[in-house]
Amino acid sequence: MTFDLLAGLRVVDLSQWLPGPFAGQILSDLGAQVVKVEPPAGDPLRRLGPRDPDGLSAWYKQINAGKTVLCLDLKARHGQDAFSELLSGTDILLESYRPGTLEKLGFDARRLTDLNRRLIHCALSGYGQSGPLRLAGGHDINYMALGGGLASSGLPQESVAAYPPTADHASALQSVVSILAAVIRRERTGQGAQLDISLMESVLAWQALPFTSALRGDAEALVRGEGLLNGGAAFYRLYRTADARFVSLGAIEPKFWDAFCRAVGRDDWTGRQAEPLPQTELIAEVAALFATRAQADWSTLLADIDCCFMPVLEPSEVLAHPHVRARGLARTVEGPNVEIAFGGLVDGQAQQSRTPLRELDVDQILTEWAEA
CATH class of the missing domain: 3.40.50.10540 (Crotonobetainyl-coa:carnitine coa-transferase; domain 1)
Structure with missing residues (x-):
């Protein structure tokens, strides 16, 4: 229909x-x-x-x-x-x-x-x-x-x-x-x-936003791994976990970053969000922390923390996720095939x-x- x-x-x-x-x-x-x-x-x-x-x-x-x-x-x-x-x-x-x-x-x-x-x-x-x-x-x-x-x-x-x-x-x-x-x-x-x-x-x-930043020489310039949204910020990155899986952290607003830092027991990081990009040292510290636990452990710890965290899921996990199932747009049909609705x-x-x-x-x- x-x-x-x-x-x-x-x-x-x-x-x-x-x-x-x-x-x-x-x-x-x-x-x-x-x-x-x-x-x-x-x-x-x-x-x-x-x-x-x-x-x-x-x-x-x-x-x-x-x-x-x-x-x-x-x-x-x-x-x-x-x-x-x-x-x-x-x-x-x-x-x-x-x-x-x-x-x-x-x-x-x-x-x-x-x-x-x-x-x-x-x-x-x-x-x-x-x-x-x-x-x-x-x-x-x-x-x-x-x-x-x-x-x-x-x-x-x-x-x-x-x-x-x-x-x-x-x-x-x-x-x-x-x-x-x-x-x-x-x-x-x-x-x-x-x-x-x-x-x-x-x-x-x-491309208007990244190109404008590039021409101005801003930190968000087109340099892989050095911009605000492409890997240069510790608070907006993908991180590898102990079981070789990945999680996403998108804590751009200070309130989200502060909530993340408190939840993981690193209050000392809260004042470092504004460090110049690329935040190489802070990224290394956050990466080392995420590498100490499996993806599922981080998901459990941060599930109720309002900090813009989400695990990187495999296709079968996406289809089984409670929110995806509740919305009803993705379903497995005969084949097997995955049908994604409008x-x-x-x-x-x-x-x-x-x-x-x-x-x-x-x-x-x-x-x-x-x-x-």
């Missing part, structure tokens, strides 16, 4: 892999009808990740649950004609081709407008529809590198790429936000939109389990639309 916030909106999604399909799933979760159009060979994600007995990737099924999948050859005349029919009756076109590909297939901006003047076209690409890198290939790690997402992440001696892929998910969210804003404008004016969203710039959009509650309710993806032909889809 989906929410009904976007009931009546139709989305045709040409995207593949993760960014576009994740954006499409968010729209589907909110109530839009999403038709995912794939080439004859299918989305490459069908073959990536753990396989189910039917040969399809469990990842592919997860990210496309709730959608209708349609196979069309857009290089052939019959495929182009069918695609034109779909576009005539849809609200949103989402695609992640390299810039210029849709035009080569015969669907430039003028053709799209002729087919549907109210169409919202979201073109999601690696580096955007213009600029010297517009045609360059890439994946999450490359977009993070140019967008500034890796410069300050990791250890002093090396950068570290995040997982799950940050740019992929950030660009999906950026696409959804832009699409929904375009829908609101269309309700006022009747005007469609052409949206140019890039994975790299979805990461770049997060990331929030609507009218006090979590999204129910998504329906499996279904594969239809274009006539079946158009018939459903006509009967809706």
